[in-house]
Amino acid sequence: xxxxxxxxxxxxxxxxxxxxxxxxxxxxxxxxxxxxxxxxxxxxxxxxxxxxxxxxxxxxxxxxxxxxxxxxxxxxxxxxxxxxxxxxxxxxxxxxxxxxxxxxxxxxxxxxxxxxxxxxxxxxxxxxxxxxxxxxxxxxxxxxxxxxxxxxxxxxxxxxxxxxxxxxxxxxxxxxxxxxxxxxxxxxxxxxxxxxxxxxxxxxxxxxxxxxxxxxxxxxxxxxxxxxxxxxxxxxxxxxxxxxxxxxxxxxxxxxxxxxxxxxxxxxxxxxxxxxxxxxxxxxxxxxxxxxxxxxxxxxxxxxxxxxxxxx
Amino acid sequence: xxxxxxxxxxxxxxxxxxxxxxxxxxxxxxxxxxxxxxxxxxxxxxxxxxxxxxxxxxxxxxxxxxxxxxxxxxxxxxxxxxxxxxxxxxxxxxxxxxxxxxxxxxxxxxxxxxxxxxxxxxxxxxxxxxxxxxxxxxxxxxxxxxxxxxxxxxxxxxxxxxxxxxxxxxxxxxxxxxxxxxxxxxxxxxxxxxxxxxxxxxxxxxxxxxxxxxxxxxxxxxxxxxxxxxxxxxxxxxxxxxxxxxxxxxxxxxxxxxxxxxxxxxxxxxxxxxxxxxxxxxxxxxxxxxxxxxxxxxxxxxxxxxxxxxxxxxxxxxxxxxxxxxxxxxxxxxxxxxxxxxxxxxxxxxxxxxxxxxxxxxxxxxxxxxxxxxxx
Amino acid sequence: xxxxxxxxxxxxxxxxxxxxxxxxxxxxxxxxxxxxxxxxxxxxxxxxxxxxxxxxxxxxxxxxxxxxxxxxxxxxxxxxxxxxxxxxxxxxxxxxxxxxxxxxxxxxxxxxxxxxxxxxxxxxxxxxxxxxxxxxxxxxxxxxxxxxxxxxxxxxxxxxxxxxxxxxxxxxxxxxxxxxxxxxxxxxxxxxxxxxxxxxxxxxxxxxxxxxxxxxxxxxxxxxxxxxxxxxxxxxxxxxxxxxxxxxxxxxxxxxxxxxxxxxxxxxxxxxxxxxx
Numbered sequence: 001x002x003x004x005x006x007x008x009x010x011x012x013x014x015x016x017x018x019x020x021x022x023x024x025x026x027x028x029x030x031x032x033x034x035x036x037x038x039x040x041x042x043x044x045x046x047x048x049x050x051x052x053x054x055x056x057x058x059x060x061x062x063x064x065x066x067x068x069x070x071x072x073x074x075x076x077x078x079x080x081x082x083x084x085x086x087x088x089x090x091x092x093x094x095x096x097x098x099x100x101x102x103x104x105x106x107x108x109x110x111x112x113x114x115x116x117x118x119x120x121x122x123x124x125x126x127x128x129x130x131x132x133x134x135x136x137x138x139x140x141x142x143x144x145x146x147x148x149x150x151x152x153x154x155x156x157x158x159x160x161x162x163x164x165x166x167x168x169x170x171x172x173x174x175x176x177x178x179x180x181x182x183x184x185x186x187x188x189x190x191x192x193x194x195x196x197x198x199x200x201x202x203x204x205x206x207x208x209x210x211x212x213x214x215x216x217x218x219x220x221x222x223x224x225x226x227x228x229x230x231x232x233x234x235x236x237x238x239x240x241x242x243x244x245x246x247x248x249x250x251x252x253x254x255x256x257x258x259x260x261x262x263x264x265x266x267x268x269x270x271x272x273x274x275x276x277x278x279x280x281x282x283x284x285x286x287x288x289x290x291x292x293x294x295x296x297x298x299x300x301x302x303x304x305x306x307x308x309x310x311x312x
Numbered sequence: 313x314x315x316x317x318x319x320x321x322x323x324x325x326x327x328x329x330x331x332x333x334x335x336x337x338x339x340x341x342x343x344x345x346x347x348x349x350x351x352x353x354x355x356x357x358x359x360x361x362x363x364x365x366x367x368x369x370x371x372x373x374x375x376x377x378x379x380x381x382x383x384x385x386x387x388x389x390x391x392x393x394x395x396x397x398x399x400x401x402x403x404x405x406x407x408x409x410x411x412x413x414x415x416x417x418x419x420x421x422x423x424x425x426x427x428x429x430x431x432x433x434x435x436x437x438x439x440x441x442x443x444x445x446x447x448x449x450x451x452x453x454x455x456x457x458x459x460x461x462x463x464x465x466x467x468x469x470x471x472x473x474x475x476x477x478x479x480x481x482x483x484x485x486x487x488x489x490x491x492x493x494x495x496x497x498x499x500x501x502x503x504x505x506x507x508x509x510x511x512x513x514x515x516x517x518x519x520x521x522x523x524x525x526x527x528x529x530x531x532x533x534x535x536x537x538x539x540x541x542x543x544x545x546x547x548x549x550x551x552x553x554x555x556x557x558x559x560x561x562x563x564x565x566x567x568x569x570x571x572x573x574x575x576x577x578x579x580x581x582x583x584x585x586x587x588x589x590x591x592x593x594x595x596x597x598x599x600x601x602x603x604x605x606x607x608x609x610x611x612x613x614x615x616x617x618x619x620x621x622x623x624x625x626x627x628x629x630x631x632x633x634x635x636x637x638x639x640x641x642x643x644x645x646x647x648x649x650x651x652x653x654x655x656x657x658x659x660x661x662x663x664x665x666x667x668x669x670x671x672x673x674x675x676x677x678x679x680x681x682x683x684x685x686x687x688x
Numbered sequence: 689x690x691x692x693x694x695x696x697x698x699x700x701x702x703x704x705x706x707x708x709x710x711x712x713x714x715x716x717x718x719x720x721x722x723x724x725x726x727x728x729x730x731x732x733x734x735x736x737x738x739x740x741x742x743x744x745x746x747x748x749x750x751x752x753x754x755x756x757x758x759x760x761x762x763x764x765x766x767x768x769x770x771x772x773x774x775x776x777x778x779x780x781x782x783x784x785x786x787x788x789x790x791x792x793x794x795x796x797x798x799x800x801x802x803x804x805x806x807x808x809x810x811x812x813x814x815x816x817x818x819x820x821x822x823x824x825x826x827x828x829x830x831x832x833x834x835x836x837x838x839x840x841x842x843x844x845x846x847x848x849x850x851x852x853x854x855x856x857x858x859x860x861x862x863x864x865x866x867x868x869x870x871x872x873x874x875x876x877x878x879x880x881x882x883x884x885x886x887x888x889x890x891x892x893x894x895x896x897x898x899x900x901x902x903x904x905x906x907x908x909x910x911x912x913x914x915x916x917x918x919x920x921x922x923x924x925x926x927x928x929x930x931x932x933x934x935x936x937x938x939x940x941x942x943x944x945x946x947x948x949x950x951x952x953x954x955x956x957x958x959x960x961x962x963x964x965x
Contacts, residue, residue, distance in 0.1 A: 030518075030522075031518050160623070588783050
């Protein structure tokens, strides 16, 4: 409280810095940065290792004496590298997002939008389907017994493997564009939602249900006043998984469409033509997209929790 | 009493007679009926008899018997319709007999399932979903055949089955390449590496705080996208597919095992400390058993991920066999039945691996509350 | 106000060749959690010595540090200052020698092990051979009256039986010292009475020394030879009451004047500790 008059900063500064250091150490920031730094270092080293054979070949052609420094420079600045460097990938992303017109065929924002739109449509369909199935299973015992094993079995069918067929078959009856991809996305994302909601709708304990029975509440009152709010803490974690799966579904759904547009198409063309930089930047973009989707759901969760009195 | 018991007889028999007179749809020469020869009549009579028996049986004591009678009646009615459809009958909107029979089947099977699920015991846990699944396949068959849905759109289960049996040799080669050579080794390596990493970082909270958020982040990302990179690095054969599977299965295993290792309560830790147990003893005797349910969650999830990863990776380049290769090439040739046969193999392999893991889980974590509930 | 039990004569010591030093001895023991302004004094100025075959109850309101004191004896936390000796050595030595058994508030049984394997858990950790483990677990389960339940799993037993298994698990060590932290706190009154009787019989039959944390006066008076009354903020001992009821005790003894007198004394002690604030 009574800081020494002669050197207040001296007394406060060390305390502050040690506290900061302790918080950094205890918190997640420093560990995550460390791990990321290690990963980045591995990436750079891997670039050298994977690109070295071709670089050495190139350097040998110019002359027998070359230094390690030259090799480093060569591996990190190849035109068509086996593994692109972080700088190359991020430059490519920068050029194709900020510096390019959105209407351009090479704009990553355009491709991301194509993927995102079918992700969103599929996610919405999957969520509705998942909730409907969960409600049906909670209220109809016969459905609970008969449907649950098939809901689980539905996910052991590698739907992503069928994705090309769904796209081609639906294309044959005139359904193209967003819808076939959205169907794949919804098939993937309904599952976690259904499972989470069944758990959530069943989470009120018998006492709470008995309480509503003493009020002679109707089934729909019990649903809206107890089961539905009680299921919210279960819904959002499921939605986060669901939206991530929906994105995967949309990307894989784009693989067989003759590669018109979307991040999946960028992946495929990059792979066909050996454009590693394009492939990696599409990959990084899809990771960023996944994060944005999950963050959006998290934000929605915060809003809903706040509306419910912020108990969590 | 006796008169009321006879009501079903008085109601059902005339109704059945009228329905069987109505056209059920169309054959090549004109309207088609459900009963055209003696065989059809026999099946119909049997179904009717069982239906009446089921309806008229006294409720007490005859519950299971009447359920069985009603279920079998539904099955026979379905069989009759299926038989006629395969003999060339096609659905028409004015084929009243077919629609009535379909409604009847739905009703009977629903009643059967409802009564079965009210029964306790393990058998109904299998029987009810089996009836439901059978119903789904049946309706698939009925509608694809009855409406002659083009095969490109959706082949009938019977067609898929025929292709499956005819192509067994090819399917086996594909299965061997994709499942046995890519998915299984990738699954084992990925889960093993995830488990070992979790144990390795167990003593370092610093690394855990760094790796775990990253791990859950990576789990949310479309990892299949690395397939083209892996194909470039490891070549066209199974190695690249296994590599994709390794990356896909690694993170769920890491995250779940780490969470599981932290699941033991403070009191249980104190107990181990009061025994002066070493780190290894506490790990083996307390923390690994507590982690098992979490690890099984990851293993079950990974078993489906592994198959997906192996198949999707094949879209980016393979030798000329493998399930992913088969699906992508046959789709382009519009041999949809072959695609579905491959999908059937994948579904079978996926369900069986999942089932085996679930069985193993039940055997090893029988003590966990979730398993205990399922057992009683 | 500091009390000591050292000068109390023990009327029913079974071992006439008395061991020179007490089994547990604490002097000026203090424990402070945290540092600076947020520091909490959990224990201060604790002096207590416990002889062999004593049954000592620690009683007091929540926050008085009775569980913390038990954890200090068990070497689950270290004191900030003062000395403590357990069985002639440090608590850590005692823990490493496995010379005490510890019973927690909850049974803390492992659901994946059946009753016998739960009792054998500490013995496995000590590295005893299989035959001896079986002998000891059989004996321990007989002691708590659970012979015949070896093959059951914990979740198939009632709460009272589970807590008896956990006592058997602590007895499997064949320790001299049994530390019990509100072991019957979560059980209903009827089961608790039953288990109190069980524990009393067990204590009489063996050479056990017990330190027993509780917040129930009837339980403390019924079981103990000495009752240590504690008080919170800061956690300290306010009184040590000798409980000189007959060596053989039955549940109906709880209506006798002697019993009520001691219970009254304990209640007075608790109130005195409270009036400090």
